[in-house]
Amino acid sequence: MTAPEEIFVGTSRKPDDSIEAKQFLKLKYANRHGLITGATGTGKTVTLQILAEGFSNAGVPVFCADVKGDLSGIAAMGEAKDFLLKRAETIGLDPYEFQEFPAIFWDLLGEKGHPIRTTISEMGPLLLSRLMDCSDSQEGVINIAFRIADEEGLLLLDLKDFRALLSNMSERSKELSHKYGSVNRQSIGAIQRKLLVLEQQRADLFFGEPALRIADIMRTTPDGRGAINVLAADQLMMNPRLYATFLLWLLSELFEELPEVGDSDRPRLVFFFDEAHLLFDEAPKILVERVEQVVRLIRSKGVGVFFVTQNPLDVPETVLSQLGNRIQHALRAYTPREQRAVKTAADTFRPNPDFDSFKVITQLGVGEALVSTLEKKGVPGIVQRTLIRPPSSRLGPLEDGERADVVRQSPIMGQYDETLDRDSAFEMLARRAQEEARAEEEARRREEEEERREEEEERRERERERSARSQWRLPDYDDDDGYSGRRRSSRSSKSRSRRSSGRRRSYKRQTVTEAAVKSVVRSVSTQLGRAIARGILGGIKRGF
Known part of the structure; x- marks a missing residue:
């Protein structure tokens, strides 16, 4: 016994x-x-x-x-x-x-037992890259994605969150490359294609909430026996990389969450x-080193x-x-x-x-x-x-x-059966895109309104100029023959048009008052000049 x-x-x-x-x-x-x-x-x-x-x-x-x-x-x-x-x-x-x-x-x-899930964030960039068999450059992009998610407060819970973040990074690739190094759109595209492969292998069922709580696999019965957690892996073995990555993730979670207990009985x-x-x-060298580290140190966690x-x-x-x-x-x-x-x-x-x-x-x-x-x-x-x-x-x-x-009859019946979809990166980035679109629309509307105001002001200014010209315009005189009131009709309509255009351009720089004053000055000057001329001529006649 x-x-x-x-x-x-x-x-x-x-x-x-x-x-x-x-x-x-x-x-x-x-x-x-x-x-x-x-x-x-x-x-x-x-x-x-x-x-x-x-x-x-x-x-x-x-x-x-x-x-x-x-x-x-x-x-x-x-x-x-x-x-x-x-x-x-x-x-x-x-x-x-x-x-x-x-x-x-x-x-x-979720077919032969309780669904077991984790989030993209908990999986981490190393294991996620391993799961998708990414190249070094693609793994670098994934590391940058996790960094951006941390800095911008984006929750990465499921595959649609991660896909939304990658799409956002692709749109901002130039900006992000200046800050984090090369964010290649081709690498992002390759990662997005590999996400589709994961979905086809039903790996999307593994990512989401509620995530597995470590305490639920460490249960004991009222009579003191330990629970035996059995993972159905017969179908999972069709995707051996997912199987191995999941178990390594679980081992890593145990290592990170459990406190030190030292040697126990x-x-x-x-x-x-x-x-x-x-x-x-x-497996890449860094992954083997990770396994070695976990196996060596998890002993102290019991x-x-x-x-x-x-x-x-x-x-x-x-x-x-x-x-x-x-x-x-x-x-x-x-x-x-x-x-x-x-x-x-x-x-x-x-x-x-x-x-x-x-x-x-x-x-x-x-x-x-x-x-x-x-x-x-x-x-x-x-x-x-x-x-x-x-x-x-x-x-x-x-x-x-x-x-x-x-x-x-399981003690965790009902705790993991329904999927939760919290507000996360997918929803946050969708709202951000909507806000940016509204801001752009508002800026465009303000610009169009400003252009309409400017056009209306220019129209009003032209109306004032035309009104001023009609009120203060004087007849043209022939200085050579001294005939008053005779309009110069010998100019062609084309010349009049050019003169009129030039006059309109000059009027743009004059107010209505200025135009009136200049007209009066010209009239007084003309009359004064004529008076002086008559005085001189009268003096000459008397001399003879």
């Missing part, structure tokens, strides 16, 4: 197949992380299942991905089958009790990362991480070296790469003088594994060839109706 401080994994065997000793995973060292590896069909999923059961019974919540749909049976009572009973008898599991466990089903697509949460090779395939994959070579050496608890199922060794994988797995174990780990790995049967867990002071135990214990819950998937019943 499993003690509260440890999880019963199985029973080790001697080279002659006799039972030697029970193997346990000590809860105190479960946050030192672990690795479960083995070829397809060797029993990795069952090992994950019995570890999740053990953590739950110890009061530790679990989060795991159900890649093939088999883990859903953990929510149902196990069934007494002959091969299970025989395995229990062989390893000395007495009594072998069947049990159902508190499970919460999640699904990014058991972890606060255990995180199983199935198909872990998807996380590292073609979180244990177990990577589940087929080949130990799938995990970078920098991460592999931090995984203290190891369960190695059978591997094939036909190709040079497979042989390197077997050698890598064998070399990571503390040697057992009773057998050669390299040979045994290729000889292990289904449900059998090499097990090495951390012992006192965190020292790796000697590797043991172990028969893995049978699960207490159902071995195999739930029926659709059974799954639906579990979802309806």
